[in-house]
Amino acid sequence: MTRYLLRRVGQGVFVLWAAWTISFFILYLLPSDPAALIAARGGEADTVDPALLEQLRAQYGLDRPVRVQYVTALLAALRLDFGQSYASGGPAMDVVAGVLPSTIQLAAVALVLGVALGALLAVATVLPRAAWLRQLVSTLPPVGVALPTFWVGLILLQVFSFRLGLFPAMGDDGVASLVLPAVTLAVPVAAGLAQVLSRSLREALGEPYVETARAKGASRLRVQLGHALRNAALPAFTMLGLTVGGLLGGTVVTETVFSRAGLGRLAVTAVNSQDIPVVQAIVVVSALVFVTVTLVVDLVYPLIDPRIAVRAPALAA
């Protein structure tokens, strides 16, 4: 088990390094000059004094060969130092840390909401006795997956904020300002989860143990929720890593539409202004979240399904 764990952590570190390195080279290869962009912040987007550019390049070490820049930056990144933000001049990690709580809050609420909604929807695709109703409910998850987050957000804003005035359109203070963005972000989560869960529910309902349960006289509800759902939940649980990744991606749009500070918004601003240190800090933080969630899911498997616990050490051998 320890060897398995070590190997998984090693893989995680590799993913982090790869994410950092790829982002470094993509940003480095972009056809623009960070020094000019820093100068542009001072109001000179179109005519930049070459002397100022030289000064900035030296200041940020941009005049050194790319190999030197890479190694220096990598060594610093190991200490979680991603350099100074080109925009504010402060440490990039501080900029990211500043908005992280807001994103965590939003993503957590959206995840809980999405999982609850998704599970409810999945059960609703098998529970009703009327076939037409089951059919109708089954069409909802694909629709939910297909709806663009951007559009959902704007529609919710139009109706519940601009027309009815129930929730504020912007900001992140208080529960009220969290409702609309969390719902927007939860829609794709719920829809995706419902798709997987309803399918495995239907499969589970065809299993022999369901027959057995029915034969023993268990009620329809008890068979579906008590027996089938428990087994059907496993594939959905596997999706959790991807779902969290999707949530982080979803914040890019949601935080922009709802004018919330957060990791997604910051990513947009930082990429547009080619604020390489901040982009890299975001990439590493996001990769870290993804790696951690995936690892935790794998480690929790055996606790949910004892059949997997037997295989885990064998896998490590």
Add this chain to the structure above:
Amino acid sequence: MTRTTQPPARRTRPTTARHAVVPAMLSAGLLLAACASPGTAGSDGSGDAIDGASDGADEATPVEGGNLTFAITVDSHCIDPQQVGNNDAIAVARQTVASLTAQDPETGEIVPWLATSWESNEDASSFTFTLRDDATYADGTPIDAESVKTNFDAIVALGAKASLGSQYLAGYEGTTVVDEHTVTVDFAAPSAQFLQATSTFSLGLLSPATAQLTPEDRCTGDFVGSGPFAVSSYTQDSEIVLEKVPDYAWGSEANGHTGAAYLDTITYTVVPESSVRTGSLASGQIDATAAIATVDLPQFAGDGFWSTYRANPGVVFSLFPNESSPLGGDKAVRQAILKGIDREQVATTLLTEEDQPATSVLSHSTPLYTDLGDALAYDPEGAKKILDDAGWVEGADGVREKDGQRLSTTVTFWQVPEPLELVQQQLAQIGVELNLQHVTVAESQAIKESGDFDFDYYNLTRSDPDVLRLIFSANARNVNKREPAEVDSLLDSSATITDPTQRQDVLAQAAELLVEDAHAIPVYELSTTIVAADHVHGLGFEASSRLDFYDAWVEGGAGS
């Protein structure tokens, strides 16, 4: 969209003792006529209309207190007045500092603010300011001669991080403290632009304690200013709150009053999405913004909202030829393009009624502007003749050719493409093919630096005509990458002249030459439009078309 749908009226300020107030109601025609001949610096300020508004006169008595929520589009992670350059950041930073001088938005005249009087030497290389003796920074430190020196030295030390300020202080030799309330600023070369520069936020004064802070701490609002508002809180990417400085009592003569600001607080919320700004303003969640999309403006015409606009001073949106490239260096091609653009059509069909066709290299709200509208008239026949004479003859596909080379050129830009798309169609009619290379800001920087382009396209907001010398002179930025020419001596000498009439004369000659040789191909003037709910009053522009909240107030005040 036509530009005469509604008669715009000028929004008058509550108390303008020094200036004759323009009649509240001006017809659209009158407004346009007035626009063609704005006042010049040094005039007594009869207040030609260079801005306008969509509602009637605002004669109500200001109420103190309350909060105004204003939406900005982006948080550029810095609100230090001496470091910022982004419009949204300036809207915040401007309120936190007072400057040595102020510029009257109507006349362009430089008027006293922290300095009560000033003089310069013969060749504009040395300026002496006498400071008022009662002003203090927000932390109570007196605004004395020593602190002015600390500020200017600190801006020069910030270097590239204060790119506007360093530009204004180019050639800075040092500041001498003559006595407690008198300072002399010396330059190595003539710098006539410096007097106007002292009115900008970039040279706004910060408490000496601020000079000790790191640039990044200053960015996040830790600075102590000298203006009517001080930073109360700064929440990255989300919100910036300014609160009034109760002891502030040195409003400039360019403003409507001199005491503390009327508003208790200003809350700037960052709303990146255009449709959300529109919805938030319409539903009352914000009070005002300067970033409503053109297509959404009509819904705020009257009906509980008012708007006011002002043309940005400085260099208008123009094509800038790279004269080291074969086509950009061909004078006939440049002149033909200049004559082949129908500026009136660009302005009337594509832009808001506030954006006007260019009538010079400088916009009409720039001090010392001179109207060159005749030289920029649409003249397709003239353009064709120039090209015919130069040997560019029409080819098979309608595009002209000469020695087997097609008259096909490219403009590189990152701004909205529509105006140039129309220009493209207009130029096709005279046989010039203009290819549009629409890139990101970052890419455009790279292309500019590589020098591999025919035409560049942008505008520059500055409230001093010195911007002409700065970017066009072969001895300064030389955006055309051209050989020295006659125009350079005019541009360079303009920096040495302090007399407004003489300076205007020289600059007008220079602008004429720039247009004649088509070193600049002006297209249209950008303007800034504020849209606000009816309970907001007094929100307006300073001379550089930057927002000024000092005279602003909200109905209901503290009770709202």
